[in-house]
Amino acid sequence: MAAVRYACRDGWRLIVRHWGMSLLTIFTAMSVFFIIGASTLFVLNVKNIVSSLENQLTIQAYLKPKADAKATEKAIKELPFVKETKLITRDMALERLRSRIGEQAKAVMLLGENPLPESFEIKVKNVSQVAETARLLIAIPEVEDIVYAGRVAEKLARVSSFVEKFSIIMLLVAIAASGVVLFNTIRISVYSREEEIGVMMMVGATSTYVALPFVIQGFILGITGALFASLLLGGTYYSAVTRLKEMLPFIPLIESTRLTGKLAFMLICCGATVSLISSLMAVEKFIRKASKPL
Amino acid sequence: MEIKFSGVTKIFQPDIIALEDIYFQMEKGDFVYLVGETGSGKTTLLRCITREVVPTRGQISVGGNLLRKINRFNLALFRRDIGVVFQSFLLLPNLTAFENVAFVLEVMGLPPREISDRVSEVLKLVGIWRRRNLFPPQLSGGEQQRLSIARAIVSGPSLLLADEPTGNLDNHTADEIMQLILGINAAGTTVIMATHNEYIVDTYTHRVVEIHRGRIVRDEEQGRYELHGSC
Ligand SMILES: Nc1ncnc2c1ncn2[C@@H]1O[C@H](COP(=O)(O)OP(=O)(O)O)[C@@H](O)[C@H]1O
Ligand SMILES: [Mg+2]
Numbered sequence: 001m002a003a004v005r006y007a008c009r010d011g012w013r014l015i016v017r018h019w020g021m022s023l024l025t026i027f028t029a030m031s032v033f034f035i036i037g038a039s040t041l042f043v044l045n046v047k048n049i050v051s052s053l054e055n056q057l058t059i060q061a062y063l064k065p066k067a068d069a070k071a072t073e074k075a076i077k078e079l080p081f082v083k084e085t086k087l088i089t090r091d092m093a094l095e096r097l098r099s100r101i102g103e104q105a106k107a108v109m110l111l112g113e114n115p116l117p118e119s120f121e122i123k124v125k126n127v128s129q130v131a132e133t134a135r136l137l138i139a140i141p142e143v144e145d146i147v148y149a150g151r152v153a154e155k156l157a158r159v160s161s162f163v164e165k166f167s168i169i170m171l172l173v174a175i176a177a178s179g180v181v182l183f184n185t186i187r188i189s190v191y192s193r194e195e196e197i198g199v200m201m202m203v204g205a206t207s208t209y210v211a212l213p214f215v216i217q218g219f220i221l222g223i224t225g226a227l228f229a230s231l232l233l234g235g236t237y238y239s240a241v242t243r244l245k246e247m248l249p250f251i252p253l254i255e256s257t258r259l260t261g262k263l264a265f266m267l268i269c270c271g272a273t274v275s276l277i278s279s280l281m282a283v284e285k286f287i288r289k290a291s292k293p294l
Numbered sequence: 295m296e297i298k299f300s301g302v303t304k305i306f307q308p309d310i311i312a313l314e315d316i317y318f319q320m321e322k323g324d325f326v327y328l329v330g331e332t333g334s335g336k337t338t339l340l341r342c343i344t345r346e347v348v349p350t351r352g353q354i355s356v357g358g359n360l361l362r363k364i365n366r367f368n369l370a371l372f373r374r375d376i377g378v379v380f381q382s383f384l385l386l387p388n389l390t391a392f393e394n395v396a397f398v399l400e401v402m403g404l405p406p407r408e409i410s411d412r413v414s415e416v417l418k419l420v421g422i423w424r425r426r427n428l429f430p431p432q433l434s435g436g437e438q439q440r441l442s443i444a445r446a447i448v449s450g451p452s453l454l455l456a457d458e459p460t461g462n463l464d465n466h467t468a469d470e471i472m473q474l475i476l477g478i479n480a481a482g483t484t485v486i487m488a489t490h491n492e493y494i495v496d497t498y499t500h501r502v503v504e505i506h507r508g509r510i511v512r513d514e515e516q517g518r519y520e521l522h523g524s525c
Contacts, residue, residue, distance in 0.1 A: 003403045199384055202344065203445075204374030205401040207366055291366060293348040294306070294341070 003209055011216030014189045022221060025185045029225020029275070030232070032178040033267045037233040039167040040263060045254055046160040052252045053153035054127060057083075059134055060147045062119045067142035069118055076120060079136050081129035086121040090114045117144065175270070178225070179278040186218045186282035194290075201291060211283040215276065222275020223268060230264035295357035295375070295453040295484050296321050297343065302352035304338055304508075312338040314508040316352070320486070320501075322452075325479045327495050328488040329519060330505035336488035337381060339505065340455045343486070344376060345369060357452065374402055377446030377483075381457040383438050385430040385445075391437075392417065392426040395445045402449065412448055420444045420474060436467040443471065447478055454478060456487040465493055472498055495519035 015022045063072060069087060076085050088096075093116040124133050130150050137146050190197070200210055237260065241253050254260075299318040305311050312335045320326055328336045341347040342354055345361045354361045359372055385394050392413055399409040417423045420440040422433070430438055439459060446454060456475060460468035472494055479485045489495060495502065496519050504512035506523025 003400075006400055195384075196386055199386060200397075200401055201370070202346075202373060202378060202384075203398045203401055203449075204370045204372070206370045209401060209403075291369075293345055 003212070007209070007212035007216055010213035011220060014213060014217040015220060018185070018189055018192070021185050021188060025181055025221045026225045026228065028181045029178050029222050029271060030228045032174045033226045033229035033271055034233055035174055036171050036270070037229060037263055037267050038236075039163075039170065041233070041237055041254070041260075043160060043164050043167060044259070046156060046163065048252055048254050050153045050157045050160060053149040053156065056149040057124050057127065057130065058148065059122045059124070059130065059137065060119055061122060061137050061140075061143045062117045062145045062147070063142055064144045065117065067118070067144075072140065072142040073120065075140050075142070076122060076137065079133060081124045081133050083123045083125050085123075088119045088121060090116050090118055093117070093119065175274055178222075179274050182218050182222055182275050182278040183282045185221065186214050186279040187286070189217060190214055190283055190286045197286070197290060201287075207284075207287050207291070210287055211280065214283045215279045218275045218279025218282075219272065222271040222278075226268045226271025229271075230267050233267075234260060234264065296355075297357075297453075297484070297486075298353075298355045299339075299342070300353045300355075302342065302349045302354060304335075304342065304347060305350045311508050313342070313349070313505075316508075316510055318503065318510060318513075320484065322484055323479070323482055325476075325485045325500045326487070327500055327502045327517070327519075328486055328505065329490070329495065329502055329521065330523065331521065332490075334505045334523070335508040336505055337457055338508075340378075340457055340486065340488060343453075343455060344373060344378060374449060375452050377449065377451035377454045379439075379442050379446045379454070379456040379459045381461065381488075383430070383442045385438060385442060387430050390427050390429055391422060391433065391441050394430065394441060395448050398445055398448055416444045416448045421470070436463055436471075439463060439467075439471060440474075443474060447483075451483060453484045454486075456485065456489075458489055458491075459487065460489060460491045460494055468494055469497075492519040 061076070063069065073085055073087065076082060091114070094114050097116065122133070122137070124130055127150075130148055134146050134148055134150075137143055197210055238255075241255060244251065244253060297318070297320050299316045302313055302316040302318075303311070304313040316339065318339075328339065330336055338347055342349060342361075343356055345364065348362065357372070357375065359368070364372060386397070389397065395413045395416060396409050399412060404412075414423065417426050420443055422437050422440050422444070425433060425437055430441065433441060443456075443459065446456070454475070459475065460471050463471065468491060475485060475487065476498060495517075499516045499518070501515050502512065502517030502519070503510060504517075504521060504523060506521075511523045
């Protein structure tokens, strides 16, 4: 018990004595865990968008310029899964465009005539029918093109899976980098006490006793870095979400505090693990060398 | 603690024979002077006992422990029962005299109250209680020597290894140090003292083991200092 108290006091002393190095280590750990957290949030959000897009039951079918809207509507209504259809006239389309991009929509009118095609908004009953309905719609001669969320989602999903793979590699590199920095910091403080450790081992200190202050030092540095990263990330993320929501209200962003809380918890655990492992490795390596008899 | 060397040879890289075919035995509570010229192997022999040095050949057993076999944890426990007065003191310059001694007991995990009691007691015993808050560089040679003895005996070890504990001290101070060590021996601690001090060896006569070029060339009860190996 006294040993643990001694080790905590000593771990703290080590941090204070090498304060420049400690700050640098905390800063590195913080940057690494911030990057890890930020890319996790990015991937989670993309996934969230993908799944919300996939769940949209609407298909937009654009008509050829000379197509007969009435006849087309009839053809569409005969398709098996169609629940409802709604005609979007050229004027309505222009109106929508205007509400989305504002005054710039006027540019479209510079050509003289409204160039937007007529279209139908088609709803199906459930998600599994979207792709099949899309295939049938494109077969209708009057239909020029179709757009549905699933198709966007597919593309987005492909991007997201690439980002995911890439960020996993990045994460491993980042974690390794923070591990190396922690390892070196601990090694430097171990060497700064080489003499003391030598005497300690001569008077019968166990390896655990020798190692503990350094492990505590590393642990505090790693945890502090991860904690700061979580706070910074939380602040940045929520202010970014608030702004994005004003700018792009139709994009569903994750706002659940439970999820971000979990992420912070994960980051801190990760910081604890990395710092424990790297400081243990640094001290153990030294002790093994120091306790090797001549 | 009983000690037994059987055919111990230590060769340092590449080919320095520091100890050669040492047979040596002592019983619990014994007192032995280890004499021999500089470089004869006295320090190496002491370091074999603390297992800082592992012999190239031969077996060493100390207090029933076969040192070749001992693991890291048991070595730590084993060393707690040995007090060492190093030739170069090895005091920690950034700790006070008091802390240098308390350190040993902290390592053993004793409660703070007991540590402070025992350290105070031993600092009074070696006569540097009034200097307890000074750092080693602020102490005289004799005081540093006393401090390193205090550190060696504070845990009440069964074995005391003293490597030239009166080196560089005048006869008067050497006498006082010697009184201390003899007192510790009288209380039951086994003592091996490597020394160059002819005056001490001839005044406080005990068993003398002489090493010459890594070999034991003399081992006599109530011996005198005069080196035989060199003639
Ligand atoms: N770590 C070492 N590496 C190489 N040679 C050593 C080492 N320690 C001692 N020696 C050599 O072993 C011999 C005995 O040294 P030592 O035991 O220190 O003698 P003493 O203490 O009697 O003066 C010397 O020749 C010394 O140079
Ligand atoms: Mg020597």
